[in-house]
Amino acid sequence: MRPVEILRSVFLSVTSNKFRVFLTSLGIIIGTFTIILVVGIGKAGEAQVADQYSRLSVESITIARARGSGVTTTAVLSKDEALAMPESLQNVESVGVSTRISSEIAAGAISTAVTIQGINEAYADITHLEPLYGTLFTDEDSLMRSRYAVLGYNVANYLFDGDIEAAIDQTVLIKGASFTVVGVLDRIGGSGGISTSVSADSTSADDMAFIPYDVAIKYTSGTTRSGVSSAAQVSFVALANDIDSVKPAITEIQEYIEDTIGSADVYSVTDAGSVLESAQATARTMSALLIAVAIIVLLVSGIGIMNVLMVAVQERTREIGILKSIGAARPVILAEFLLEATFISAFGGLLGAGLSAIAPWALSFTDISFMPSVDGILLGIGFSVITGIISGFYPAVKASGLKPIDALNYE
Amino acid sequence: MSTIIEMKDIYKSYGRGEGKVDVLKGVSLTVEAGEFVAILGPSGSGKSTLMNLIGLIDTIDSGTYTIDGVDIHNQSDRLYARIRNRKIGFIFQKFNLIAKYNALRNVELPLLIQGESSHSAKTRALATLERVGLGDRWQHRPNQLSGGQQQRVAIARALVGNCPLILADEPTGALDSKTGQEILKFFQDLNAEGKTIVMITHDPHIASQAKRIIRVEDGLIQPA
Ligand SMILES: Nc1ncnc2c1ncn2[C@@H]1O[C@H](COP(=O)(O)OP(=O)(O)OP(=O)(O)O)[C@@H](O)[C@H]1O
Ligand SMILES: [Mg+2]
Numbered sequence: 001m002r003p004v005e006i007l008r009s010v011f012l013s014v015t016s017n018k019f020r021v022f023l024t025s026l027g028i029i030i031g032t033f034t035i036i037l038v039v040g041i042g043k044a045g046e047a048q049v050a051d052q053y054s055r056l057s058v059e060s061i062t063i064a065r066a067r068g069s070g071v072t073t074t075a076v077l078s079k080d081e082a083l084a085m086p087e088s089l090q091n092v093e094s095v096g097v098s099t100r101i102s103s104e105i106a107a108g109a110i111s112t113a114v115t116i117q118g119i120n121e122a123y124a125d126i127t128h129l130e131p132l133y134g135t136l137f138t139d140e141d142s143l144m145r146s147r148y149a150v151l152g153y154n155v156a157n158y159l160f161d162g163d164i165e166a167a168i169d170q171t172v173l174i175k176g177a178s179f180t181v182v183g184v185l186d187r188i189g190g191s192g193g194i195s196t197s198v199s200a201d202s203t204s205a206d207d208m209a210f211i212p213y214d215v216a217i218k219y220t221s222g223t224t225r226s227g228v229s230s231a232a233q234v235s236f237v238a239l240a241n242d243i244d245s246v247k248p249a250i251t252e253i254q255e256y257i258e259d260t261i262g263s264a265d266v267y268s269v270t271d272a273g274s275v276l277e278s279a280q281a282t283a284r285t286m287s288a289l290l291i292a293v294a295i296i297v298l299l300v301s302g303i304g305i306m307n308v309l310m311v312a313v314q315e316r317t318r319e320i321g322i323l324k325s326i327g328a329a330r331p332v333i334l335a336e337f338l339l340e341a342t343f344i345s346a347f348g349g350l351l352g353a354g355l356s357a358i359a360p361w362a363l364s365f366t367d368i369s370f371m372p373s374v375d376g377i378l379l380g381i382g383f384s385v386i387t388g389i390i391s392g393f394y395p396a397v398k399a400s401g402l403k404p405i406d407a408l409n410y411e
Numbered sequence: 412m413s414t415i416i417e418m419k420d421i422y423k424s425y426g427r428g429e430g431k432v433d434v435l436k437g438v439s440l441t442v443e444a445g446e447f448v449a450i451l452g453p454s455g456s457g458k459s460t461l462m463n464l465i466g467l468i469d470t471i472d473s474g475t476y477t478i479d480g481v482d483i484h485n486q487s488d489r490l491y492a493r494i495r496n497r498k499i500g501f502i503f504q505k506f507n508l509i510a511k512y513n514a515l516r517n518v519e520l521p522l523l524i525q526g527e528s529s530h531s532a533k534t535r536a537l538a539t540l541e542r543v544g545l546g547d548r549w550q551h552r553p554n555q556l557s558g559g560q561q562q563r564v565a566i567a568r569a570l571v572g573n574c575p576l577i578l579a580d581e582p583t584g585a586l587d588s589k590t591g592q593e594i595l596k597f598f599q600d601l602n603a604e605g606k607t608i609v610m611i612t613h614d615p616h617i618a619s620q621a622k623r624i625i626r627v628e629d630g631l632i633q634p635a
Pocket of ligand 1: 458
């Protein structure tokens with residue numbers, strides 16, 4: 001049989017029963033779509049983690065209040081004690097301090113909820129906060145309790161309606177007090193693109209505002225709403241002299257904390273590399289879980305595909321019997337059914353991939369972020385198309401191996 | 412005259428163990444090229460079984476079968492397909508048309524399988540449909556045709572490849588006697604053109620119009 005005639009047979013088969021084709025491809029469409037979605041969500045998670053920690057150099061060491069019930073002491077490392085570390089510790093070059101508050105921030109009539117960090121110069125330095133416009137405030141500003149603010153890119157974009165440069169020297173309201181905007185940070189986030197809104201939960205500098213530490217700390221005094229001591233809201237980041245001094249620096253810091261407040265367990269001291277690694281591992285676990293879900297979906301839709309094909313298999317087996325009895329050789333029959341299964345699967349796969357184009361839009365109504373990726377599309381199309389082809393082709397392989405009489409009498 | 416069908420001592424049974432049915436119990440049959448043979452016999456005697464073996468639709472259990480000089484024992488699937496396609500035009504009791512194809516494509520198929528171009532297949536298929544009186548119905552699908560018309564499409568499909576051997580399993584069984592008579596006349600014309608015809612029938616009157624009658628009873632061919 002000429003290839004063009006085999007193609008025509010496939011065409012006639014597909015067009016003569018569009019409903020069957022639709023049912024068959026439905027499972028493939030859903031399978032492809034789900035896999036792409038799930039991979040995209042996983043990738044976005046990993047990218048977020050990478051973004052969050054991209055500001056940390058590998059030489060940086062975070063010193064944060066340890067979480068968990070094991071911590072009983074209320075002893076706190078004071079700012080001055082922490083900032084004294086570079087002087088007494090050989091491997092520590094500088095120490096940054098930061099505290100967090102949640103607040104509304106308003107410029108004129110526009111306001112949004114945002115995370116505000118109170119920081120010192122060293123913190124900005126270690127975490128690579130770079131002004132796009134204006135400058136950062138200094139430690140002197142902090143000592144003077146100057147109410148200066150530096151805005152993250154998205155925050156400035158939102159409050160000043162896209163005119164970021166205009167933010168400089170404007171007044172913003174934080175916790176009811178006026179702050180002068182002295183700088184706007186360069187954009188960091190690679191994954192999300194320019195966001196027109198500000199996420200209050202985000203830990204990306206793009207979505208935050210920064211004020212001098214000594215100004216911020218008075219807003220955190222006492223006990224926070226959740227009942228956590230304000231001490232938990234202060235964390236430090238130390239910079240080791242170089243990559244090789246990270247390990248000894250950690251030991252030094254732990255000893256220093258023990259000497260200063262009597263217990264080293266109150267603070268967890270971790271280097272950026274391992275923080276990033278564990279966060280990424282968590283994100284990867286999430287992706288793997290999501291992919292497992294997608295594969296289950298695909299298996300279920302694969303069973304659906306099989307089922308639809310099984311219903312059609314009696315008709316198709318008789319057809320194969322007829323073809324054999326008038327002299328069609330097995331390869332011709334197999335080629336026809338393989339092409340048909342490929343066509344239907346590819347159709348479903350591409351449609352599912354096309355459908356995934358609406359995912360970013362659909363997910364923009366939720367907190368879930370999505371990152372389209374070639375990997376996801378290839379995995380989605382590949383996996384479901386292969387499932388489709390196998391389930392469409394397998395019955396034909398079986399039927400074409402029968403004697404013509406058995407295929408004709410198939411029930 | 413050359414021998415087109417030569418069967419010796421053919422056995423065929425279905426099932427196994429307790430439920431085993433011996434259908435053919437040592438059938439020998441020779442048909443010369445150009446013959447018009449009617450196979451007559453009661454229902455369940457094994458006529459269709461014999462016909463399926465002749466048409467390579469089913470496989471024999473034991474015995475030898477030579478078709479147009481080719482011993483079919485232990486040949487490749489390819490060769491069987493080729494013989495079915497080039498040497499045998501098979502007309503089934505149940506027509507066995509492909510429902511999703513129209514009359515034309517059903518008739519074209521044996522030619523397309525041979526590798527003919529779609530143009531030449533179409534020309535030949537249309538001419539054959541014309542010949543069986545369905546020239547104006549080529550666009551219809553089987554379910555849009557009457558039983559007699561479907562039978563004629565099936566006949567056209569068996570004829571289109573110009574195979575030397577036509578096998579027909581009760582071609583008149585489902586038709587009224589007038590239409591049946593027309594079909595029979597058609598076979599006689601084909602036979603006059605040199606085709607070898609083997610036809611199963613229940614009807615002694617129809618059978619009497621063939622050149623030779625073979626009686627099958629209880630899995631054996633009765634001596635003439
Ligand atoms: N696939 C099969 N499995 C089991 N038994 C079968 C099978 N095909 C045929 N038979 C049995 O073989 C015997 C002969 O069947 P066959 O179809 O050859 O009869 P027939 O002479 O053509 O009858 P009819 O005139 O009714 O068409 C019957 O008893 C039938 O039940
Ligand atoms: Mg029969």
